[in-house]
Amino acid sequence: MKKKIALITGASGGLGREFVALMINEPLDEIWCVARNIQKSDGLKEQYGDKIVPLSFDLSKQESIVSIKERIEAEQPRIAYLINNAGIGEFLGSSFTVMSIETTHEIIQLNCNAVASLCSICIPTCVNLRGKQASERIRTLTFL
Ligand SMILES: NC(=O)c1ccc[n+]([C@@H]2O[C@H](COP(=O)([O-])OP(=O)(O)OC[C@H]3O[C@@H](n4cnc5c(N)ncnc54)[C@H](OP(=O)(O)O)[C@@H]3O)[C@@H](O)[C@H]2O)c1
Secondary structure, X not given: OOOEEEEEEOOOOHHHHHXXXXXXXXXXXXXXXXXXXXXXXXXXXXXXXXXXXXXXXXOOOHHHHHHHHHHHHHHOOEEEEEEEOOOOOHHHHXXXXXXXXXXXXXXXXXXXXXXXXXXXXXHHHEEOOOOOEOHHHEEEOOOO
């Protein structure tokens, strides 16, 4: 029997941490928690136990997406929830024209490309908790 999981990006802080707190009571085998800082993610494991699987990836890097894809292909979990939470709202707080091209690209990679890629990778494996196909269990919080 395949394990049932939630995949939450930006799980180690802010709203992402609140999503972990919500998911912990769902009938899931594991909660895959993606963020860059592994120490913060390890703190989640200490708080919530072995259901938490910390994954240290920078989603603004294409190689991180490839690694997550490979892990999903290797473990073939049934993804009950995908929560695209990691994102930067910097465009709202500072002028677009003073931002470096590198920062602009990093934000687009994180807020747009990573979200689209994870949807593409995860939707085929998405099931609801009764095992039916359920792509409505995807939430995206990032925005430009
Ligand atoms: N807070 C608001 O008022 C608000 C309003 C509307 C929408 N949003 C959106 O909601 C989402 C969460 O907001 P928040 O305020 O909770 O954010 P936050 O407190 O800054 O937390 C961001 C989370 O994302 C992770 N993260 C950041 N960059 C990452 C990257 N490149 N790769 C992987 N993980 C990354 C962070 O961990 P690491 O630093 O360890 O990577 C952290 O766990 C964001 O997409 C934001 O744009 C927020």
